[in-house]
Amino acid sequence: MNEYDSNRIYDLASVIGFKKTNTKTEADCFVLNTCHIRKKATEKVYHEIGRVKKEFRNLKKPLVVISGCVAQAESEEIMKREPYIDMVIGPQSYHKIGDLILKHERKKGKINETEFDVVRKFDELEKIPNTQNKISSFLTIQEGCDKFCHFCVVPYTRGPEYSRPFDQIISEAQDLVKRGTKEIVLLGQNVNAYNYKNQYKLSSIIRVLNNIKNLKRIRYTTSHPRDMSEDLILCYKDCSKLMPFLHLPIQSGSNEILKLMNRKHDREYYISIIKKLKQINKDIKISSDFIVGYPGETEKYFKETIKIIQEIGFINSYSFIFSPRPGTPAAEKELSKTNINEKRLKEIQKVLDNYQYDSNKKYLNQNCEVLVENKLKKQTKYFGRTKYMTPVIFEADTCSVGELINVKITSFNRKNLFGIYKINKIKAA
Numbered sequence: 533m534n535e536y537d538s539n540r541i542y543d544l545a546s547v548i549g550f551k552k553t554n555t556k557t558e559a560d561c562f563v564l565n566t567c568h569i570r571k572k573a574t575e576k577v578y579h580e581i582g583r584v585k586k587e588f589r590n591l592k593k594p595l596v597v598i599s600g601c602v603a604q605a606e607s608e609e610i611m612k613r614e615p616y617i618d619m620v621i622g623p624q625s626y627h628k629i630g631d632l633i634l635k636h637e638r639k640k641g642k643i644n645e646t647e648f649d650v651v652r653k654f655d656e657l658e659k660i661p662n663t664q665n666k667i668s669s670f671l672t673i674q675e676g677c678d679k680f681c682h683f684c685v686v687p688y689t690r691g692p693e694y695s696r697p698f699d700q701i702i703s704e705a706q707d708l709v710k711r712g713t714k715e716i717v718l719l720g721q722n723v724n725a726y727n728y729k730n731q732y733k734l735s736s737i738i739r740v741l742n743n744i745k746n747l748k749r750i751r752y753t754t755s756h757p758r759d760m761s762e763d764l765i766l767c768y769k770d771c772s773k774l775m776p777f778l779h780l781p782i783q784s785g786s787n788e789i790l791k792l793m794n795r796k797h798d799r800e801y802y803i804s805i806i807k808k809l810k811q812i813n814k815d816i817k818i819s820s821d822f823i824v825g826y827p828g829e830t831e832k833y834f835k836e837t838i839k840i841i842q843e844i845g846f847i848n849s850y851s852f853i854f855s856p857r858p859g860t861p862a863a864e865k866e867l868s869k870t871n872i873n874e875k876r877l878k879e880i881q882k883v884l885d886n887y888q889y890d891s892n893k894k895y896l897n898q899n900c901e902v903l904v905e906n907k908l909k910k911q912t913k914y915f916g917r918t919k920y921m922t923p924v925i926f927e928a929d930t931c932s933v934g935e936l937i938n939v940k941i942t943s944f945n946r947k948n949l950f951g952i953y954k955i956n957k958i959k960a961a
Contacts, residue, residue, distance in 0.1 A: 533672055541563060541565060543663050546663075559594045566602035568604070569857075570857075572855070573602075578614060581617065595633065596619070599620070599629070604646050604690075605859070608644070618642060619644075619645070622645065622648075624649050624653055627649075627652065627656040650676065650691060654700065658704075666713065670719050671708065671718055673719065674722065676690045676692045677690065678692055679795075679796060682792065682794045683826065683854065684857070686721050688860075698737070709746050713747070714749065715751065716749075717751045718734070718738075719752070719753065723753060724752070724760060725759045734764055735761070735763040735764045735766070738764075742772065742773045750773045755780050757801065765809055768816060769812045776920075777919060778816065779819045779821075782820050782840065784833070785839055786832075787800075787836075792826065793862075799836070803844070818844060819849045819921075821850045821852075822851040822880060823852060824837075824851060825876060825877075826854045827865030848922070853877050896944060897941065898940070899939065900924070900949070901919060901938060902916035902938070913928075914926055924949045924950070927952050928952070928955075
């Protein structure tokens, strides 16, 4: 979502005359679009500002803008802590960036813009074309969250759940396809909570996109287990362009920890969703998120998480040590010992890595369908992804970016597949 927002921030800034530069010291305006989901991400803001200050020490100071969730959550604090910052803009206010830059040029004062104005934001964005021209493009359909998991800062930085107008989404999707997009990734903090006027759901969007000519793949992220409705599950049976891969965070395999997290689902409910999906589509694979060391996690509860990983066999999952975020209920809880958390993280990552490695191993000496995304710089090799998001680096006699091709996998590691595409062999087969 931050990549989508960053692209749209540029679209908006270009209206008042700005152009991108790949040379930092040429910049008149420096925008840092930020994440607040973990403490490490927040600290990166200050580290990056330090680098900018150093690079511009003997040059004219650029206008420095902090946008996104750190700006929303810590607007006054970051401006006090780092006077080099000129402007903070929350994620629901970035549609104002052009006017705010012009205002700053007139008045030269600090600007703090962190209102929750999500409806107006998307109305304004609709007026500015989305200039993405990637083979795989992001498209935000929903923002905010009403779930209030006790570890999560999203409801406080992105606000309540908001679903964009259905026609607005379809129009933007059609424009992206006209610009060359072959794969659309629908985005939301709780993307499957999308509900526009109790008439259109995520399944409604998928079914319309499935009929767009020249669009080849559809994905969505990130989902909440409580919003995996029957109509959405059925899309995996009826919609050929919807990829058989779902990122569905569970966070813990322990019912006790899930309750402490206020996740609003238990392990049995989660497993029942996976069973329904696999009954509808036997090829579907699941990835997930896991938090290690959540306050109250015992060795028994941790082992229950390992057990559910072994039961479901997740691929390409993410795991982190619990990071307390200011203002959330979990931030007030007593933390587990660091050495225990680090030990558990290594253990869970080893188990997850093994499943990812075994999943990739199955491709060896097999042909797999790959969407070609780009040609690697200064190389003859190409890059693409499988239906399951696995990166593929391959050699080819000839192929075109945006094609769906069958690549023969000749080697692999935990993260990537490597292969070769020979058009003559494929035709002969």
